Amino acid sequence: DSGVxxxxxxxxxxxxxxxxxxxxxxxxxxxxxxYQQSLDQGLQFLIQYYNGEERAKGNILxxxxxxxxxxxxxxxxxxxxxxxxxxxxxxxxxxADGSSYEQYFGPGTRLTVT
Amino acid sequence: AQKVTQAQxxxxxxxxxxxxxxxxxxxxxxxxxxxxxxxxxxxELVFLIRRNSFDEQNEISGRYxxxxxxxxxSFNFTITASQVVDSAVYFCALSELDTGRRALTFxxxxxxxxxx
Numbered sequence: 001d002s003g004v005x006x007x008x009x010x011x012x013x014x015x016x017x018x019x020x021x022x023x024x025x026x027x028x029x030x031x032x033x034x035y036q037q038s039l040d041q042g043l044q045f046l047i048q049y050y051n052g053e054e055r056a057k058g059n060i061l062x063x064x065x066x067x068x069x070x071x072x073x074x075x076x077x078x079x080x081x082x083x084x085x086x087x088x089x090x091x092x093x094x095x096a097d098g099s100s101y102e103q104y105f106g107p108g109t110r111l112t113v114t
Numbered sequence: 115a116q117k118v119t120q121a122q123x124x125x126x127x128x129x130x131x132x133x134x135x136x137x138x139x140x141x142x143x144x145x146x147x148x149x150x151x152x153x154x155x156x157x158e159l160v161f162l163i164r165r166n167s168f169d170e171q172n173e174i175s176g177r178y179x180x181x182x183x184x185x186x187x188s189f190n191f192t193i194t195a196s197q198v199v200d201s202a203v204y205f206c207a208l209s210e211l212d213t214g215r216r217a218l219t220f221x222x223x224x225x226x227x228x229x230x
Contacts, residue, residue: 002158033217043205045217056217090159092218102149103218105159 003027004106006091012112018079021109025072025093031055032074033094033103034066038087049074050096081113116141118208120221127196128229135191135224137206143167145211148182148189149218154202165189196228 003026013019025032034046045058049068060066063081068074078085088110092103117140127133139148150162163173165182173180177194193200203225207218
């Protein structure tokens with residue numbers, strides 16, 4: 001158990017809908033990362049937050065957004081969902097904002113868009 | 115641009131065999147970090163090791179060992195006396211300090227099947 005929690009574990013929804021994925025980092029970790037794992041794209045970085053502020057953006061679509069709250073939990077919002085958004089979404093946390101710190105991953109949320 | 119290549123898509127071995135998973139990376143940074151993660155069938159990503167670019171010492175942890183060679187931009191992972199529980203997808207990843215790219219760039223993964 002990495003200490004990172006993600007809810008829900010599974011999510012099935014229809015095209016055009018909007019969903020929110022939730023992540024709670026390990027106790028004491030200030031940095032949260034979101035990654036998407038799909039069969040065709042592999043594991044891709046989406047966005048990073050550190051202590052409530054956006055720090056870096058990766059291949060995140062404009063239909064997707066995220067935020068980190070004062071209690072450090074983070075939410076990833078996916079809207080106008082398309083079939084291609086079906087993937088496993090991971091949240092990871094690290095103690096600080098730096099590439100030297102290992103990231104601990106949550107169990108993931110499997111999103112299926114039908 | 116940064117890139118991680120894991121050329122072996124799938125490897126199948128019989129229990130107790132040794133197996134090496136290859137990882138080759140590309141980066142323009144002089145300071146960077148390399149990682150290995152394991153993704154068992156249950157789906158979670160498990161951190162295995164972190165290595166910085168200035169530390170080329172090989173590392174051993176039980177049946178696991180890692181060989182970092184800066185000259186060939188490789189960070190290979192060897193499992194000695196493999197076990198069925200080692201069956202998983204293994205990912206090599208890179209993060210860069212100079213450019214501040216803190217997020218991990220992953221390779222495509224190597225699926226290891228250990229047969230009893």
